Amino acid sequence: MNVxxxxxxxxxxxxxxxxxxxxxxxRVLPHEKALVARDMPLxxxxxxxxxxxxxxxxxxxxxLAPFPERAVVGSQFQxxxxxxxxxxxxxxxxxxxxxxxxxxxxxxxxxxxxxxAFVVGALLGIWAALRGGWLDQLLSRFVDALMAxxxxxxxxxxxxxxxxxxxxxxxxxxxxxxxxxxxxxxSVSQGVVVMDYIEAARLRGEGNWYLIRHEILxxxxxxxxxxxxxxxxxxxxxxxxxxxxxxxxxxxxxDWGSMVRDNATLITFGDMTPLMPAGAIALLTVAxxxxxxxxxxxxxxxxxxx
Amino acid sequence: MxxxxxxxxxxxxxxxxxxxxxxxxIKGVNLTLKRGEVLGLIGESGAGKSTLGLAAMGFARxxxxxxxxxxxxxxxxxxxxxxxxxxxxxxxxxxxxAQSAAASFNPAHKLIxxxxxxxxxxxxxxxxxxxxxxxxxxxxxxxxxxxIGFRYPxxxxxxxxxxxxxxxxxxxxxxxxIFDEPTTALDVTTQIEVLAAIRDIVRDFNTAAxxxxxxxxxxxxxxxxxxxxxxxxxxxxxxxxAMLAAPKAEYTKSLWAVRSFTRPEQPPAEGAPxxxxxxxxxxxGKAQILHDVSFDIHPGRTxxxxxxxxxxxxxxxxxxxxxxPPREGQVVFDGQPLPPDxxxxxxxxxxxxxxxxxxxxxxLNPKLPLRELIGRPAQMYLGLKGRALDARVRDLLALIELExxxxxxxxxxxxxxxxxxxxxxxxxxxxEPRLIICDEVTSALDQIVQEGILKLLDRLQREFGLAYMFIxxxxxxxxxxxxxxxxxxxxxxVEQGPKPEMFTPPHAPYTDLLLSSVPEMDPDWLTxxxxxx
Numbered sequence: 001m002n003v004x005x006x007x008x009x010x011x012x013x014x015x016x017x018x019x020x021x022x023x024x025x026x027r028v029l030p031h032e033k034a035l036v037a038r039d040m041p042l043x044x045x046x047x048x049x050x051x052x053x054x055x056x057x058x059x060x061x062x063x064l065a066p067f068p069e070r071a072v073v074g075s076q077f078q079x080x081x082x083x084x085x086x087x088x089x090x091x092x093x094x095x096x097x098x099x100x101x102x103x104x105x106x107x108x109x110x111x112x113x114x115x116x117a118f119v120v121g122a123l124l125g126i127w128a129a130l131r132g133g134w135l136d137q138l139l140s141r142f143v144d145a146l147m148a149x150x151x152x153x154x155x156x157x158x159x160x161x162x163x164x165x166x167x168x169x170x171x172x173x174x175x176x177x178x179x180x181x182x183x184x185x186x187s188v189s190q191g192v193v194v195m196d197y198i199e200a201a202r203l204r205g206e207g208n209w210y211l212i213r214h215e216i217l218x219x220x221x222x223x224x225x226x227x228x229x230x231x232x233x234x235x236x237x238x239x240x241x242x243x244x245x246x247x248x249x250x251x252x253x254x255d256w257g258s259m260v261r262d263n264a265t266l267i268t269f270g271d272m273t274p275l276m277p278a279g280a281i282a283l284l285t286v287a288x289x290x291x292x293x294x295x296x297x298x299x300x301x302x303x304x305x306x
Numbered sequence: 307m308x309x310x311x312x313x314x315x316x317x318x319x320x321x322x323x324x325x326x327x328x329x330x331x332i333k334g335v336n337l338t339l340k341r342g343e344v345l346g347l348i349g350e351s352g353a354g355k356s357t358l359g360l361a362a363m364g365f366a367r368x369x370x371x372x373x374x375x376x377x378x379x380x381x382x383x384x385x386x387x388x389x390x391x392x393x394x395x396x397x398x399x400x401x402x403x404a405q406s407a408a409a410s411f412n413p414a415h416k417l418i419x420x421x422x423x424x425x426x427x428x429x430x431x432x433x434x435x436x437x438x439x440x441x442x443x444x445x446x447x448x449x450x451x452x453x454i455g456f457r458y459p460x461x462x463x464x465x466x467x468x469x470x471x472x473x474x475x476x477x478x479x480x481x482x483x484i485f486d487e488p489t490t491a492l493d494v495t496t497q498i499e500v501l502a503a504i505r506d507i508v509r510d511f512n513t514a515a516x517x518x519x520x521x522x523x524x525x526x527x528x529x530x531x532x533x534x535x536x537x538x539x540x541x542x543x544x545x546x547x548a549m550l551a552a553p554k555a556e557y558t559k560s561l562w563a564v565r566s567f568t569r570p571e572q573p574p575a576e577g578a579p580x581x582x583x584x585x586x587x588x589x590x591g592k593a594q595i596l597h598d599v600s601f602d603i604h605p606g607r608t609x610x611x612x613x614x615x616x617x618x619x620x621x622x623x624x625x626x627x628x629x630x631p632p633r634e635g636q637v638v639f640d641g642q643p644l645p646p647d648x649x650x651x652x653x654x655x656x657x658x659x660x661x662x663x664x665x666x667x668x669x670l671n672p673k674l675p676l677r678e679l680i681g682r683p684a685q686m687y688l689g690l691k692g693r694a695l696d697a698r699v700r701d702l703l704a705l706i707e708l709e710x711x712x713x714x715x716x717x718x719x720x721x722x723x724x725x726x727x728x729x730x731x732x733x734x735x736x737x738e739p740r741l742i743i744c745d746e747v748t749s750a751l752d753q754i755v756q757e758g759i760l761k762l763l764d765r766l767q768r769e770f771g772l773a774y775m776f777i778x779x780x781x782x783x784x785x786x787x788x789x790x791x792x793x794x795x796x797x798x799x800v801e802q803g804p805k806p807e808m809f810t811p812p813h814a815p816y817t818d819l820l821l822s823s824v825p826e827m828d829p830d831w832l833t834x835x836x837x838x839x
Contacts, residue, residue, distance in 0.1 A: 196669040203627055203648055204683060204737070205656045218673035 003272060018046035040294055047290030054284055058104040065097035070252040077266065080273075087273050089263050095273060098254040102277060105249055106256050107284070110236040113170045114177070114228065117235070121178035122224055125185025126212050129193050140186070143179045151176045155238065159247045169248060173238055177231055184227050188220040222295070229292030233285045240281055256281050312481055312514050313339040313362055318375035320357055320366060320538075331357050331370065333538045341481065342512040346529030346546070348522065348561070350752045351723070353535040355518045359484045362516060363400050364392045380481065397424040401475035405487040407467040411459040418455030421474045428478055435477070442473040445510070446503045464615075465496030469503050476507055483508070483515045489524060493614040493779050494823040501527060501825075502836055520752050522561060523825035526550060527832040534558055546829050561753070562827075568786050569764050574804050575604035575790065578641065580773045581626065581659075581741055585635035588625050595621045596797045598635070603741065603790075608767065608774040610788035610805075612781065612820065618797040619777045623743045626775070627661055640740075657687040660734035664746035666726035670718040676703070676729060677714050683737040702732045706762060724755035731762065735770075743775045748783055760787050781824045785809065793817050 022045035025037040037045075057064060066085070067073045071093065078088040086095035128136040146154075158172040192198065193216065201215050242248035243257030251258060256277035263274035315337040321328040332354045339345055347355045357370065364384030366372050377384040379400065384392060396402075404410040412420060418439050425435040436455070443451035446469040459467060468488055475483050488504065489497040505528060508515050517528045525532060526546060533543040534557070542555045553559050579602035588596045595618045603609045611619045624630040626637050628648030637644045639658065645651050660683075663669035670679055681699045684690045690698050700710035706728040718726055727747060734742050744763070748756040764787060767774060778784060784791060784805070791808040793801045793816065801814040813821065822835060 195671075196663045196665065197671045199629070200661065200663070200669060200733075201671075203629070203656060203661060204686060205648075205651075205653050206686070214674065214678070215671055219671065 014046055015042065018042050018049055021045050021049045043290040044294035047287040047294070050283060050287035051291065054103055054107055054287075057100055058107050061100050061104045065094075065100040067094040067097040069093075069098060069101040069254050077263075079271075086276060087271075089259070090265070095259075095263075095276070098259060099256075099277060099280065101254040102256045102259060103280070105253055106236065106239060106281075109166060109170060109249065110232060110239055113173045113239070114232045114235045116170065116174040117177035117181050117231065118224070118228060120174065121181025122185040122217075122220075123212070124178075125182040126189045126216050126220065127208065128182075129186045129189035130208060130211060130216065132193075136186075139182070143182050146176070146179045147183075152238070152241070155242065156245070156247060159242070164247055164250055166249065169239070169242070173235055173242075177235055177238075181224075181227065181231065185220065185224060188223050189216050192216050192219045222298075226292050226296045229288050229295065233288050236281065236285065310340050311338055312341045312343075312380055313337065314376070314378040315358075315362065316376040316378075318358070318361060318377065319373045320354070320361060321371055321373045323369045323371075328371070328373070331538050332361070334375065335535070335538075335540050337362075337533065339482070339514050339516065341514055343531065344508060344515045344517055344529045346525035346532040347516060347518045347535060348520065348525055348532060349535035350520065350754055354538040355520075355535055356486050358535065359486055359516055359518050360402075362482070362484060363396055363402065365396075397480075398428050398478045399480050400482045400484070401478070401480040403468075403471050403475045403483060403485045403488050405490055407471040407488075408459065408464060410471060411467065413459050416456050416458055417462070417470050421455065421470075421477060424474075425477050438477065439473065442476055442507075443470070445507055446470070446473050447499065448473075463496075465492050465500055468492065468500050472500075472504055472507065476511065476513070479511055479513075481514060483513055484518070485515060486518045487520070490519065490521070494781065494825075495614055495819060497524070497825070498823050498832070498835070501832060504528070505832070521825065522753075523827050523831075526827050526829045527825060534561070550827055550829065571806060572607065572789050575602075575607055577604065579603060580605045580640060581775075582638040583622065583626065583635070584638060586622070586625050586632045586637070587634040588621060588630055588632040590630070594633075594797070596625070596632070599794075599797070599799055600635075601792045601799060601802055603773050603775055605740065605773050606767065606771045607789040608776055608787055609790045609792060610776045610778060610784040611792045611794060612778060612784055613794035614779060614820075616796075617794040619779075619794055620745055621797075622794075623661070623745055623775065623777060626743065627659060653687065657683075657737045658739050659741045659743065660737050660739040661743045661745065662727075662730045662734050662747050665750055666718075666723065666730050669730055670726060670733075672718050675715050675717055679718070679729060680732045680736050683733060687737050698736070702736055705735065705766070706732045722755075724751055724758060727751065727755075727759055728762065731759075731766070735766065739772070741773045741775065743777070745777045746779070747776075749778065749780060756783070763787065781820060793820065 019042060022037060022040065022042065025045070025048075026034045029037055072091055073094050074084055074088045074092045076088065076090050076092050078084055078092070080087050084094050084096070086099065089095055089098065124139055128139045155172050155176055158175075159168065162168045162172065198211065198215055201211055206215075239248050240255075240257030240260075243255045244261045246258075246261070248257055249255040259277040260274055266274050315335065317334045317336060318332055319330065319334055320332040322331045335358060337345070337358070347358065349355045357367070360367065361372060361377060362379075364377055364379075364387065372385060375385075379395065382391070382395070384395075411417070418436055421439045422432055422435040425438070426432055439455055440451050443454055448454050448466055448469055454462065454466070454470070462470065472488065485504065489500050492500060501524065507513075517525060519525050529546050531543065531545050532549045534541040534555070536557050541557050542549070542553065544554075549558070553562055581603040583599060583601050586596055586599045587594065599618070599622060601609065611622060613619050621630065625632050628644065628646065628651055631646035636646070639655065644655060648656065677696075677699055680702050681690075681695050684698045685695055699714060703710040703713055708725065708728060713721075718729065721729065730747070748759050751759065760783065763774065766772060774787075776783070776787060788805050790804050791802065792799055793808070793814070795816045800816045801808065808817065809821070811818075825831065
């Protein structure tokens with residue numbers, strides 16, 4: 001019951017908060033950007049605000065956290081009190097501090113992974129669309145083969161083979177996700193490649209790199225940006241689920257997925273503490289999707305009329 | 307009120323949304339249409355012709371609203387009528403024929419199924435509707451009227467599709483049909499057939515029609531009266547013959563004058579040709595498009611390549627630019643044979659031959675500012691950088707008559723259709739070429755804008771001694787700008803020679819057909835032509 005009341009209050013509070021945030025943005029930003037900010041829906045303002053808070057928390061973690069990330073500072077499973085605001089975990093580490101450091105690790109790794117997946121996937125996808133022929137066939141069939149394997153099982157397999165360092169984690173998930181990005185980039189670019197301006201640029205004697213950077217990428221950007229947001233959420237959830245399964249970010253590094261697993265026993269006692277990291281994941285996912293929805297809406301052509 | 311009047315529009319005002327504001331599109335136009343009368347609506351694009359046409363059905367496009375005035379159709383006030391009442395009128399008593407039949411038919415259904423939809427809704431039995439469809443198809447002189455309805459839209463030609471669409475509009479014997487540029491997308495030879503079919507059927511059924519077009523010669527054949535619109539205002543209205551004989555308003559006179567641009571004739575070509583297409587045979591896959599095509603382009607001259615769609619004119623351009631290597635024959639540029647594939651050509655060979663496209667919308671990258679669009683060839687071929695590049699782009703903008711300071715940082719989406727085409731020209735010029743291939747560069751533009759583009763091309767040719775290869779299906783453009791003419795049909799050159807020779811008889815039979823198909827301003831032209839054939 002308390003949880004429900006808390007949720008309702010949180011949602012109610014977030015509305016005026018997002019409203020104030022948007023009004024603030026309009027004030028602060030230079031004219032052109034302020035116009036965009038003025039027209040954005042409240043949900044998008046909320047999303048940007050939440051993402052902003054996460055980024056600040058991630059960067060300022062050592063300043064914000066009351067205790068170090070890995071230190072055992074109290075006894076096990078202490079309840080919420082004035083010293084340990086969210087209690088302690090099963091080893092006696094401060095939950096709040098780990099939650100704050102977790103933002104840094106989980107979000108940071110997810111971002112690096114998504115960025116890598118995009119660079120690789122988008123470039124290969126555009127290149128395949130541009131060149132066509134055997135190169136396109138080779139890349140596409142290879143990607144098809146990779147996509148045929150369920151992604152979680154495939155990542156589990158790769159992680160078991162290559163070990164579970166942060167670097168392999170990033171590389172493996174990026175490789176799996178790059179296949180999805182490749183598909184989208186290729187199909188969007190195929191629509192662009194047939195345009196007369198590409199033919200004109202080819203006849204001018206432009207190289208592939210110029211074509212990709214100046215002629216195709218700007219025209220394929222909107223759907224790719226939207227995809228970036230969604231992909232980020234998926235990667236984020238994949239990392240968390242891998243951590244939950246014990247193959248993701250390894251202890252004692254704080255990570256939201258493994259934090260849920262570690263303290264899951266508390267749920268049986270009616271304590272909501274283990275749900276906090278899960279809530280943090282959910283909140284960020286929702287926030288990112290709000291922003292993505294707004295970007296998709298803008299990309300759907302309304303922006304062109306401006 | 308007299309029952310003679312079918313449609314009465316009074317002081318109609320329509321506004322369109324622009325951001326937060328509403329801007330007027332139609333500013334108080336009056337229109338009266340009697341039963342069985344055909345009214346021609348003329349104007350440049352953006353004049354509000356189509357908006358007015360749709361308003362006659364009580365309809366406003368998304369983002370538009372009818373903000374004032376009266377629309378009265380046979381005693382029914384369309385502004386206050388319910389959506390349901392209006393829906394019953396549309397299709398049954400008022401029909402609409404769109405410019406592009408290809409885009410208006412549903413590609414997933416057979417023609418006759420789409421034909422029957424409205425009559426069946428109106429309570430006719432399916433088999434009776436299908437019978438009538440065949441009758442109408444025959445009246446529209448479609449080949450194979452019994453069976454053509456069972457084809458899908460992609461299985462019939464553009465002209466046939468346009469006639470099928472007119473048949474569909476006639477399905478319920480409506481009192482009023484609105485034709486929105488029904489022949490603009492068609493070849494001249496096809497246009498004649500469609501025009502004749504439309505005219506006959508409108509007369510036979512005593513249907514009133516609003517005929518929207520920007521082609522004066524076409525409207526002269528079709529309409530009893532002509533109304534001229536300019537930026538949402540009525541300029542003038544009169545009977546067709548009176549209007550043609552003595553236009554009153556200045557604007558109308560300027561419309562009439564458009565067709566008068568002709569460049570001075572030049573002496574026949576002499577010396578070595580710049581480009582020589584020699585015995586080219588080419589095609590895609592198994593299909594052979596070009597058969598042994600040969601012609602020359604001399605420096606400083608314009609060669610017009612004329613033909614219907616499917617005659618292979620654009621394919622010739624693709625062979626010259628190297629996009630489609632020929633199977634036999636070669637292209638010789640300035641005495642040197644060009645490598646057949648553009649990828650094997652040197653940068654200098656690429657530079658000397660530039661291309662301007664039909665659709666400026668797809669030929670300019672919408673995400674690049676004009677500075678980069680125009681500057682890139684100069685940067686690439688001539689190695690200009692920084693200040694020199696900036697100065698060059700400004701020069702080019704001034705050459706195409708656009709104010710450099712105002713335009714240099716704009717995106718293509720911030721330009722009008724004619725301005726975009728000018729940017730296409732500037733981009734070609736930036737490479738300092740010797741040959742420019744113009745692929746239907748004026749066919750997507752209004753007459754007045756066309757005129758501007760043709761004059762610009764002519765001026766640039768004289769200034770820089772350029773050679774043009776001008777691909778077009780519009781013979782009035784050929785008359786205006788060509789020095790030499792190459793007529794193509796089904797991938798072969800039917801006839802070629804200097805313009806004066808080509809426009810004086812005797813012609814090859816196909817040339818004759820093409821020439822006689824160009825609409826003339828004379829309202830009796832179509833009647834005479836059909837009688838003569």
